[in-house]
Amino acid sequence: MRKKLLSLGLVGGALLTAQVAGAHELSCDKTVNGTTYMEVSGYPTTLHYVLTVNNTSPLYGSYVLTASDPLLEGQGFSFTPAAPFSLDFGASTSDSFDVVLNDEADCLAMAAADGTADDRIDNTFETSWESGSAQCTASVVCKSAPPPPPPPPSGITRTLGFYKTHESALSQCLEAIDTDAPDLASVLGVFWGSPAVYETGEPRTDIDRARFLMGRQFIVAACNATLFPPASSDVQQLLADAMNAYAGTDCDLMMSLSSQLDDYNNSGDEMSFPAGFDPGPATPKHAQSIADDPTTMSADQCGG
């Protein structure tokens, strides 16, 4: 469908280009219920998407070759006016589409339709002209209809993003765990390092990437369990499973455990810190400056 639209757009654009002079450019906006990010917890509910194409050229009209939102198109939407169409300089055109979610299952089904089976409806609106394109996104997070049960006393957690920007909290974690724990710069190196490449710029192997991704979620989970005890038996088991997996070569298992650890690390992110705990300020610039990724290429390969 996208290819067909593009082909049609190119043909239409080619036919019309002769009438347009000079460079032009588009931008786009996408909102759902007036914002780019929202959480849904009450059902039924209506998601009101508004998609806008703007001609940002101060001088020239533009031809919009494509205007497409594949996820919404799967729900029956098609952008109107249909591309290709012309847009005067400084002008915008919008279309809207409503999606009714009757219950959480509806929401999760739409979230899965974006290609990733999670609790987020992520979709991108894309518009293109003959020499470029613009993309804009809006997300909806599916929450359970009834209010979540009261969190257990040990439910406080913080995410990888928190620890990579809060050196003081991370230092407290490392000190609480063991004096032989890795130093702050090395742990920050893993947090700030790239899953794609080693510090040398060489691409990570698949197994090193899986270990890297799971390893840092593991450290965060260990910090959460240590700084905000007690951890549940499920969390302790998860940490033990991750340790075992780290020593093996089952990359699929490591990626699965990485996702489970991330879920745990996000589960209590909105809870307040316990009395007396001072996380210190967020210092991302300094944290990044001292980060020193210690990882190097291993000789292992992904296996069963």
Place this chain on the structure above:
Amino acid sequence: MKTPISKLAAAALCALPLSVAACSGDGKVIRSGQAANVTVTGVNTSGVGELSLGVSDVSATVDGKETPVSGISGVLDLVNGGAQSVGRFSVPGNATAVSVIVTLDDYGAYESADGSAGSVDARGKVLSFSLPASALDGTIAASLDVGRSLTSGSGDRILEPNYTTAY
């Protein structure tokens, strides 16, 4: 599971150094075998002092077939870094369609001009580009609109990418 959590965490973290170490041209027309360069620039950065986003992966396909990408960058500075290359790949002269997906790392970081700072939730976010090979002139330049892309969530900031691509 009888192991006390502190001992378990200690054992696990202390194992990390070993285990980690053990595993531990713009304006040019593309010709056969010539590299296409993908760049990302932050724009509309007013009020944002720092924005660092990691790159988790860069993949490219030419006519539907995956092609190797070299020079994949680690962390992007989207306020002060200018146009930063995130990867390069080769496009044969007879190619017709090119697609690129830049997958961002799960969490980035920001610092506002007023000094407030924190993390940026970019889990699952990608920058993707599909274009006819004939339109390519050597560089696929993406401009991320920082002001439009950073959204306040229940915790820190959330990234909802809003970007344009020129080629």
